[in-house]
Amino acid sequence: MSDIGAYQTTTAPHEAGFGDYVQLLKPRVMSLVVFTALVGLLVAPVSLHPVEAFAAILFIALGAGASGALNMWWDADIDAVMARTARRPVPSGRVQAGEALGIGMALSGISIVMLGLATNLVAAGLLAFTIFFYAVVYSMWLKRLTPQNIVIGGAAGAFPPMIGWVAATGSVSIEAALMFALIFMWTPPHFWALALFMKGDYHTAGVPMLTVTHGRKSTRLHVLVYTILLVPVAVGAALTSLGGPFTLAVTVTLNAWFLVGAYRIWNRDEAVAEADKYAVEKAFFRFSLLYLFLHFAAYLVEAALRSFGMGGW
Amino acid sequence: MAFPPTHDLHKRRFSRNLGLGLTLAAFVALVFALTVVKVKRGDPLQGYDHVIQPEAVPQEDAG
Numbered sequence: 001m002s003d004i005g006a007y008q009t010t011t012a013p014h015e016a017g018f019g020d021y022v023q024l025l026k027p028r029v030m031s032l033v034v035f036t037a038l039v040g041l042l043v044a045p046v047s048l049h050p051v052e053a054f055a056a057i058l059f060i061a062l063g064a065g066a067s068g069a070l071n072m073w074w075d076a077d078i079d080a081v082m083a084r085t086a087r088r089p090v091p092s093g094r095v096q097a098g099e100a101l102g103i104g105m106a107l108s109g110i111s112i113v114m115l116g117l118a119t120n121l122v123a124a125g126l127l128a129f130t131i132f133f134y135a136v137v138y139s140m141w142l143k144r145l146t147p148q149n150i151v152i153g154g155a156a157g158a159f160p161p162m163i164g165w166v167a168a169t170g171s172v173s174i175e176a177a178l179m180f181a182l183i184f185m186w187t188p189p190h191f192w193a194l195a196l197f198m199k200g201d202y203h204t205a206g207v208p209m210l211t212v213t214h215g216r217k218s219t220r221l222h223v224l225v226y227t228i229l230l231v232p233v234a235v236g237a238a239l240t241s242l243g244g245p246f247t248l249a250v251t252v253t254l255n256a257w258f259l260v261g262a263y264r265i266w267n268r269d270e271a272v273a274e275a276d277k278y279a280v281e282k283a284f285f286r287f288s289l290l291y292l293f294l295h296f297a298a299y300l301v302e303a304a305l306r307s308f309g310m311g312g313w
Numbered sequence: 314m315a316f317p318p319t320h321d322l323h324k325r326r327f328s329r330n331l332g333l334g335l336t337l338a339a340f341v342a343l344v345f346a347l348t349v350v351k352v353k354r355g356d357p358l359q360g361y362d363h364v365i366q367p368e369a370v371p372q373e374d375a376g
Contacts, residue, residue, distance in 0.1 A: 015326065018331070049354075051347055
């Protein structure tokens with residue numbers, strides 16, 4: 001009996017279930033990747049065979065999951081320090097760091113090669129660059145170096161709709177670039193609003209967050225500035241072949257609302273925010289999720305309307 | 314003393330093996346489906362089976 005106990009004690013951290021490996025791939029991030037990549041692929045002027053489209057979305061999501069696993073491998077030390085991430089598979093000891101590296105590298109290779117075979121080499125190249133950007137440029141290099149880490153990391157999250165578009169068309173166009181720019185410009189206000197009310201332990205982990213390095217007042221200004229810069233990108237996208245009258249109406253409404261929220265965040269100080277328990281910041285953060293979802297949903301609806309001869313410019 | 318068959322260790326190993334098995338089966342099915350789609354699309358196929366193919370012979374310059 002004591003042998004069993006000893007066996008359990010020595011092997012328990014290495015005996016991960018399948019779900020632990022799935023957690024390595026950050027499934028919640030993958031769901032956003034699936035949605036935006038699917039929209040990018042469906043609104044493109046060229047249509048793929050359903051099996052090719054399914055494979056494209058699957059391997060784009062798998063590539064995103066692979067970069068998530070590589071990120072968990074590299075960031076295991078800071079994940080262990082922060083309460084929000086301490087239960088992830090690597091810091092909690094359910095999966096070995098080396099396993100995360102191996103899975104990340106293997107899935108990166110499989111997803112890139114398979115996307116290239118299923119669609120085209122440009123899409124596969126973009127996926128490879130996205131994984132490299134997230135794992136190396138963001139996670140290894142800039143995340144612990146600059147408080148603009150969120151801005152840079154946002155680029156990795158912005159690539160999926162562009163890859164979806166390129167998987168269908170074979171080339172990058174203004175529409176694909178604007179879908180990229182929309183997520184890229186949206187990420188900073190989204191995350192900094194979160195940082196304002198989630199007083200996290202980034203400081204303990206040694207990750208420079210804008211709220212810590214530049215102060216909360218400066219973060220509020222950054223939220224407003226990035227939201228102002230986001231508006232022309234969103235309106236510009238609605239004026240391309242992605243949009244039409246319906247999309248433009250949705251875009252103008254969402255951006256007006258978003259701007260008001262950013263202005264309210266900028267126009268108040270910490271004392272007021274603490275008094276109402278960061279109600280404005282929390283509302284802005286919740287709305288930011290809806291903001292991105294509804295923009296991409298609008299592109300999809302516009303494409304559907306176009307197919308019935310109604311939407312578009 | 315043998316492990317009881319329902320030991321947690323077995324469950325986790327089984328979940329891993331089952332998950333990996335199903336993932337591999339799904340991967341094989343997807344590669345097969347992709348192959349069928351790409352072959353059926355009718356892109357011109359050539360079998361290089363020691364038969365002279367006139368279209369593959371370089372054209373001589375006219376004149």
